[in-house]
Amino acid sequence: MTLALPTISATLHATNAQMLWMVDIYGFMVAGFLITMGTIGDRIGRRRLLLIGAAAFGIVSILAALVKSAGALILLRALLGVAGATLAPSTLSLIRNMFHNKNERTTAIGIWMASFSAGAVIGPLLGGILITHFHWSSVFLISVPAMLLLLALGPWLLPEYRDPAPGRVDLCSVLLSLGAVLAVVYGMKEGAGQGLSWSPVLSLVVGVALAGVFLHRQTRLAYPMVDLQLFSRPGFSAAMLSYAFGFFVLFGLSILLTQYLQLVLDLSPFKAACWLAPWGGAFMIGSATAPRVARYWHPNRITTCGLLLSALGFALLTQVGGSSDKEVIITGTVMLALGLAPLFTFSVELIIAQVPSERAGAAAALSETGSELSGALGIALLGSLASLIYRMEFSPESLSGVPEDALAYANGSLSAAVAVADKLLEPAKIELLTASRHAFTASIQFISATSMLIVLAAALISYRTS
Incomplete structure (x- = not known):
């Protein structure tokens, strides 16, 4: 969707505000409806809810590909978010009921986590190819075959589970x-x-x-809808906090890295996605292999070692801005992904294992809501901190050749600096871009160092509880 925004904007004559809502409304609705969908799944059946959600997602995707106005697309993106909110709670709660053996369940959750990582890798790459060779509507239609496959095979392959005494919603x-x-x-x-x-x-x-x-x-x-007594169980509360913590540092850094690749290194969205593809691949490998290692080593020790590896990855990312940016970013992100993957896998397993099977949907939804909220918090807090560092490092007084109004605008953010620099002539343009990119590089280095310290603290806590 993000890669298609320029084409969609030109075709539908969307304003900047409308483009922002096209992107954000989906995530808003997913986060808002997760708890509700998890509870409904416990009551009407997890498989039934999953198939209803898949059918709705496919139908709305087709409608989104046919829209003629920006307002209609925003509405349909909101409906896609509602349908998308059925997927994670339904699939995760089905895993809870299908696999009662702890080792098998952990392996299944590892594969479940790896599939999300695969989507994060394939999505931007496939989107870039589709936008290059086909109409922008193809980014919506690509999900339809997957939904049709789920509707065809789901009733045959997936068992149905529901709470036998659910009560009313x-x-x-x-x-x-x-x-x-x-x-x-x-x-x-x-x-x-x-x-x-x-x-x-x-x-x-x-x-x-x-x-x-x-x-x-x-x-x-x-x-x-939410059984608050679950939080009185130490294992459940600790797993929820660990899961939320991981998404806090992950989302906070990922949004900055994306900007760095596109605005500092001047890469296209597709090339930026290629640079980050090894990151998603490392998450897939870490999620899939962590359950196998857990057969021989305690999960807490694996998590501790993983957090230490992630801390090394964050430490390496403090070195961005040099002549080996590509190697630093790929190696650093791969290390932190390999390290965080066991944390996510084992945390999810603990969360859904701590609840009765009839409440698995609500617990799964609660964990996913926690990840959405903590990810948003990471973007807000770490992003705000990065903005503060950017403004401290920008030093507009040293740019004597740049107009004052351009400096005032560029002091807000790197994206603003790049936008205003395009309107300037050289050498003022080069001078402004160099200063703003230097300031943003300093901010991402600082955030990487901060994230490293947070991860080291988490590793110490994990070590003491192992």
Whole structure:
């Protein structure tokens, strides 16, 4: 979708605000509906919900490929997010019920995690090829064959599981959870881009307030959407925190790396995706092999060693900006991916193993919601910190040949600096680009060092609990 934005914008005459909503609305709706879909899956059946979601995703994808206006595409992207929210809770809860042996279940979850990594690698590369050779609508149509395959094979290969005594779905809880998650995620994303302005702060306050009302309501329901007693189990709480922590550092750095590749090294989106492909491949390998290693070594020790390896990867990324950028980025991201993969795999296994099988959908949805929120928090906090470092390092007073209005605009972000530099003549253009890229490189080095320290602290905690 991101790679197709320039073509979509030109075809549908979309404004900048509409393009942002085209990208963000999908993630907003996925995050907002995860808890609801997990609970519904426990009640109507995980396989049934998965097939309903697949059918809806395929139909809406076809409609998205046929739209003639930007507003319609935003609406359909929102519906795709609702349909997409059925996939992770349904598949993960099915794994919980299909594999009762711990080793088999961990292996299945490793494959499940590896499949997500494969999608992250294949998606941008395939998208780049489609956009180059076909109409922009092909980025939506490519998902239809996969949904058709799932609808054809799912009823034959997947067993059905549901809670035998689920109780009714509390509509008020559904609305509260949706409002809370949407408001919090929106506030974090806006805060990362705007800073502490009134809009993101108000959104966060509203989201936290709704979350408080939602949690209080769960304590009064006979059949709550979220069983808060689960958090009294040390294994469940620790796994949730570990899972959330991993996505915090991962999302916070990945958004900066993407900008570095495109705005500092001046790579196209497709070439940037190629550079990051080994990162996704390393996640696939780490997720698939961690369960095998766990047969001979305790998962906590594997996680500790993995976190130490990730810390080395972050340490290596503090060296970006030199003559060996390609080698540094590929090696560093591969090391941190190999190190974080066991953390994700074992955390998910602990989360769904701690709950009764009839509540697996709700637990899976809770873990995925936690990853969405922590990822948004990582982007907001680490992104804001990176922006602060960028402004400290930019030093506009040293750029005497650049107009003051251009300097004021470029001081906001690297993307702003690149945009305004395109309107300048040389040597002012080169001078501004050099200074802004140097400042952004310093910010990504600082964030890498900060992430390294966080991961080392997590490794120490993991070591003491092993």
